[in-house]
Amino acid sequence: MTHHNTLPLKYIDEYRDARLVKELAGKIQRETRHPWTIMEICGGQTHSILKFRLEDLLPPEITLIHGPGCPVCVTPTEKIDRAIDLAGRHGVILASFGDMLRVPGSETDLLSAKAAGGDVRMVYSPLDVLKIAGDNPTRQVVFFGVGFETTAPANALAVIEARNRGLKNFFLLSSHVLVPPAIRTLLNEGGGRIHAFLAAGHVCTVMGYEEYIPIAATYRTPIVVTGFEPVDILQGILHAVRLLAKKEYRVHNAYARAVKKEGNPAAKALIREIFQVTDREWRGMGTIPMSGLELSPAWAEFDAEKAFEFRVKKKHGAGKCLAGEVLQGKILPAQCAEFGKTCTPEHPLGAPMVSSEGTCAAYFRYGKYQNNRS
Amino acid sequence: MCLAIPGKIISIDRSNPDLVMAKVDFAGVKKDICIQWVPEAKEGNFILAHVGTALSLIDEKEALETLNLFREMDNLAGDPS
Ligand code: SF4
Numbered sequence: 001m002t003h004h005n006t007l008p009l010k011y012i013d014e015y016r017d018a019r020l021v022k023e024l025a026g027k028i029q030r031e032t033r034h035p036w037t038i039m040e041i042c043g044g045q046t047h048s049i050l051k052f053r054l055e056d057l058l059p060p061e062i063t064l065i066h067g068p069g070c071p072v073c074v075t076p077t078e079k080i081d082r083a084i085d086l087a088g089r090h091g092v093i094l095a096s097f098g099d100m101l102r103v104p105g106s107e108t109d110l111l112s113a114k115a116a117g118g119d120v121r122m123v124y125s126p127l128d129v130l131k132i133a134g135d136n137p138t139r140q141v142v143f144f145g146v147g148f149e150t151t152a153p154a155n156a157l158a159v160i161e162a163r164n165r166g167l168k169n170f171f172l173l174s175s176h177v178l179v180p181p182a183i184r185t186l187l188n189e190g191g192g193r194i195h196a197f198l199a200a201g202h203v204c205t206v207m208g209y210e211e212y213i214p215i216a217a218t219y220r221t222p223i224v225v226t227g228f229e230p231v232d233i234l235q236g237i238l239h240a241v242r243l244l245a246k247k248e249y250r251v252h253n254a255y256a257r258a259v260k261k262e263g264n265p266a267a268k269a270l271i272r273e274i275f276q277v278t279d280r281e282w283r284g285m286g287t288i289p290m291s292g293l294e295l296s297p298a299w300a301e302f303d304a305e306k307a308f309e310f311r312v313k314k315k316h317g318a319g320k321c322l323a324g325e326v327l328q329g330k331i332l333p334a335q336c337a338e339f340g341k342t343c344t345p346e347h348p349l350g351a352p353m354v355s356s357e358g359t360c361a362a363y364f365r366y367g368k369y370q371n372n373r374s
Numbered sequence: 375m376c377l378a379i380p381g382k383i384i385s386i387d388r389s390n391p392d393l394v395m396a397k398v399d400f401a402g403v404k405k406d407i408c409i410q411w412v413p414e415a416k417e418g419n420f421i422l423a424h425v426g427t428a429l430s431l432i433d434e435k436e437a438l439e440t441l442n443l444f445r446e447m448d449n450l451a452g453d454p455s
Contacts, residue, residue: 009401011380011420011432014441044377097425125426127408150378153411154427157393164392202378205422205429228377235440257437258378258422258430266411267429357377 015229024234025057037063042200043070043357050366052230065329071147072099072355076281079175080105081312083144087118095121095129096144103351126158133170146175150202153267156274173304180211181291187219196240198226201255208263212251220249227255284324321350333360378424
């Protein structure tokens with residue numbers, strides 16, 4: 001294991017303990033009764049599974065498929081085109097998280113817009129964007145804020161702070177998505193191909209897991225709230241196997257050190273204050289009803305969708321990229337003809353090859369195309 | 375992007391009641407993190423941080439239980455029962 005320093009990482013190192021990993025793998029081996037397919041929702045978990053080669057520790061009856069939990073990946077092309085449109089304008093500063101800058105829109109990406117003279121800035125936190133807006137009062141500063149429920153409170157906080165600071169030049173171009181409607185969509189059309197879910201632990205730190213209880217019961221599909229380290233993920237899989245073996249269709253919290261049943265009430269209240277639920281298009285999955293967040297009318301003055309006229313045409317087709325199939329766990333990246341050939345992290349054809357949470361990037365980095373740099 | 379990492383609170387600045395900030399140590403790297411939504415957080419506590427904000431306080435007891443639980447189950451598994 002490599003850290004950039006030698007200090008122990010509390011709450012990380014102990015969850016990578018080789019002996020615990022082996023014990024858990026043994027239990028999963030012994031307790032697996034049937035061929036079961038388990039989907040992990042979150043792209044961060046996908047990367048851990050690949051990085052630590054956890055699939056090698058599982059019995060052949062267990063198939064892990066990878067879900068849509070990569071916010072950068074599910075952001076529709078049209079939204080990215082809107083951000084690129086704004087980035088190219090005189091007087092606009094467009095800020096976003098690093099991964100967003102390299103995701104291809106229909107024709108180009110934000111980094112290319114930057115190279116062409118656009119003022120595009122990478123930020124670590126939405127709060128950084130407030131500073132940019134304060135420092136540049138004559139410019140319009142747009143934060144392209146994507147994300148799941150995990151990121152929604154931070155983006156909401158930036159909007160509230162913009163009002164508190166009297167900033168008139170801060171705007172949010174938001175493309176927020178919600179996990180439970182996506183799980184329902186996968187289960188509605190899945191025809192029984194997914195037997196259990198590992199729910200995304202960090203989404204649940206904010207939202208809790210009450211929303212998942214009726215989903216588990218209605219679809220007779222266990223859902224296990226799961227963390228991100230190898231011990232956490234194997235523990236999630238073990239609990240999924242146990243619930244499946246006992247035919248118990250409920251939610252189990254296997255990430256109790258970070259997740260409470262009710263989530264984080266203060267963060268949830270903030271989301272409810274700033275955003276309202278809306279239909280949202282997901283890249284490759286179409287429009288899912290009530291699956292996104294948009295700024296509510298009381299905060300419309302900060303909504304980039306309302307403040308700007310866009311010159312973006314709706315384009316159809318994603319070219320050769322099979323992101324939609326990958327994001328729904330219908331194919332593995334290697335089943336895409338472009339994987340590792342015309343599509344690589346240096347020259348991505350689609351978002352799943354760009355993002356640090358994208359499934360194609362995980363397979364490229366840790367799979368058979370693994371490079372020796374890491 | 376939903377990645378959140380654990381860090382230890384070194385000091386808390388409550389001068390702005392709408393934006394409570396903390397200095398947080400991530401294994402030697404120190405960052406300013408907003409801890410507005412974890413009002414119970416104290417110096418020395420560990421939080422999970424995501425894009426500059428704390429999502430939750432790490433529950434030390436639960437954290438140990440996760441690790442100890444397995445040790446215990448081992449002992450049980452070792453019993454010929
Ligand atoms: S390998 Fe590239 S082109 Fe193929 S699905 Fe993944 S991102 Fe799209």
